[in-house]
Amino acid sequence: MTDEFGREPSSVAGKGNGGSGDAVLERFPLGSSVTTEELRIHPHPVLHRLRSREPVSWIPELQRWLVTDWSLALEILRDWQRFTVDDARFTTGQVVGPSMLSSDGAEHGRHRRPFDPYFKLGAVTERATTTTTWLARQLVDDIESRGGGELRTELAAPLAVVTIAGYLGLDRLEPDWNRLIHQVLGWYQHIVAAVEALTAGESASLRASEAMDQMAAVVDLVLGTGDDDQDITTMLIEVAESATLSRAELVSNVAVILFGAIETSEAMTANALWHLLTHPEAVEVGLNSGNRGRFISRAVEESLRLEPAAALVDRYTTQDLTIGGIELVAGEAVAVSLAGANRDPAVFEEPDRFHPGRPGLERHLAFVRGPHACLGLHLARLQTRHAVEQVLDRWHRMRFVPNRSAGPSGLVFRKVGAVTVSVGGAGVER
Numbered sequence: 001m002t003d004e005f006g007r008e009p010s011s012v013a014g015k016g017n018g019g020s021g022d023a024v025l026e027r028f029p030l031g032s033s034v035t036t037e038e039l040r041i042h043p044h045p046v047l048h049r050l051r052s053r054e055p056v057s058w059i060p061e062l063q064r065w066l067v068t069d070w071s072l073a074l075e076i077l078r079d080w081q082r083f084t085v086d087d088a089r090f091t092t093g094q095v096v097g098p099s100m101l102s103s104d105g106a107e108h109g110r111h112r113r114p115f116d117p118y119f120k121l122g123a124v125t126e127r128a129t130t131t132t133t134w135l136a137r138q139l140v141d142d143i144e145s146r147g148g149g150e151l152r153t154e155l156a157a158p159l160a161v162v163t164i165a166g167y168l169g170l171d172r173l174e175p176d177w178n179r180l181i182h183q184v185l186g187w188y189q190h191i192v193a194a195v196e197a198l199t200a201g202e203s204a205s206l207r208a209s210e211a212m213d214q215m216a217a218v219v220d221l222v223l224g225t226g227d228d229d230q231d232i233t234t235m236l237i238e239v240a241e242s243a244t245l246s247r248a249e250l251v252s253n254v255a256v257i258l259f260g261a262i263e264t265s266e267a268m269t270a271n272a273l274w275h276l277l278t279h280p281e282a283v284e285v286g287l288n289s290g291n292r293g294r295f296i297s298r299a300v301e302e303s304l305r306l307e308p309a310a311a312l313v314d315r316y317t318t319q320d321l322t323i324g325g326i327e328l329v330a331g332e333a334v335a336v337s338l339a340g341a342n343r344d345p346a347v348f349e350e351p352d353r354f355h356p357g358r359p360g361l362e363r364h365l366a367f368v369r370g371p372h373a374c375l376g377l378h379l380a381r382l383q384t385r386h387a388v389e390q391v392l393d394r395w396h397r398m399r400f401v402p403n404r405s406a407g408p409s410g411l412v413f414r415k416v417g418a419v420t421v422s423v424g425g426a427g428v429e430r
């Protein structure tokens with residue numbers, strides 16, 4: 001099993017981990033009985049039970065410690081010196097090479113800093129608003145013209161791919177966005193296949209290098225387009241010119257940005273739409289509130305809190321330490337449950353309720369805090385808000401089709417199965 005970026009579980013056995021057999025059962029009775037399947041299908045009751053009795057628990061099926069308490073989660077995410085991402089077991093690191101995602105400290109800063117200015121709120125708003133608004137409207141218009149459709153695959157997924165591909169300047173290679181989606185998903189699947197092969201213990205060197213060769217060729221092509229059009233500079237050209245990263249490091253970080261954006265953004269948008277369509281009463285309150293923009297952004301955050309698209313992130317202990325009263329030795333795998341932390345009743349009142357107006361909503365951890373806080377969070381928010389806006393524009397002629405929809409599932413990624421709506425037509429007016 002790997003996390004969203006392909007981190008593998010700990011292989012440290014019999015040291016500071018739960019131990020084995022009866023000893024584990026005795027120390028972590030709840031954790032010992034937790035199954036991966038439960039965490040995948042219906043995690044929230046399990047996470048509540050763990051948090052109340054074993055907030056740092058050894059889960060034998062995951063071969064990791066699982067942290068479900070908000071304060072402990074925050075402590076771990078901020079403390080890269082004791083809880084690092086820099087570990088050889090991280091399969092995505094093996095496939096894509098060293099990047100911001102697999103480094104900490106000064107090295108992490110060196111990888112991330114050149115990209116940071118392009119992902120700040122102002123830069124994202126300026127560079128991406130026109131495209132994402134246009135694309136979201138286009139996709140929802142198409143769905144409406146067909147009388148309805150499935151919003152995850154027909155809206156959230158294409159929006160996710162085109163947004164990040166366009167932001168990286170890849171649309172300069174392929175302006176037709178249907179073909180662009182096809183190409184980008186091809187590269188993406190190549191990388192995923194290499195990560196999965198490695199995770200399964202297969203030799204993935206050929207597939208891994210094929211995947212990265214493709215990414216390198218793409219980056220070279222984008223860089224090559226700089227010469228013939230002086231007016232348009234893309235992020236990649238500017239980062240390459242800053243010369244703080246080698247060509248190979250630039251390629252690795254581009255792969256991580258693509259890899260980090262595609263599935264998560266699709267899930268974030270689809271989950272938000274699902275929450276809204278299954279809580280029409282909250283939408284009516286929001287639409288009548290006189291501040292639709294504020295309602296949309298709060299509803300998106302509340303959806304992220306309830307079902308963070310990336311529900312688990314991994315860290316590795318760098319030294320012997322104590323966390324939440326549990327002693328760990330160096331080199332253990334610790335999974336932080338963002339889904340668990342986001343429903344901690346000590347921080348969020350009535351944590352299982354969809355309540356966009358709740359106080360303290362901004363404390364959710366869906367994008368992580370600390371040095372690895374999501375680089376793309378503003379871009380992700382922008383596209384989801386635009387998608388929601390387009391759906392709300394048609395709200396009174398749109399109807400949710402529950403028997404062709406399916407709620408969120410997934411251990412590491414939490415993504416709805418389907419969000420089907422009909423739009424227009426007889427009997428659809430609310």
Ligand code: HEM
Pocket residue numbers: 085100101102112164256257258260261262264265266268304308309310313314366367368371372373374375376377379380
């Ligand atoms: C435009 C879309 C996105 C882009 C470009 C993007 C990119 C990235 C990158 C490059 C990182 C690594 C940062 C670092 O290690 O310093 C990251 C981290 C992260 N992203 Fe995103 N991301 C996007 C959307 C999302 C979404 C929608 C979610 C979930 C709702 C998400 C959740 C996370 C989390 C939880 C981490 C931290 C991983 C860890 O600490 O191990 N991202 N993102």
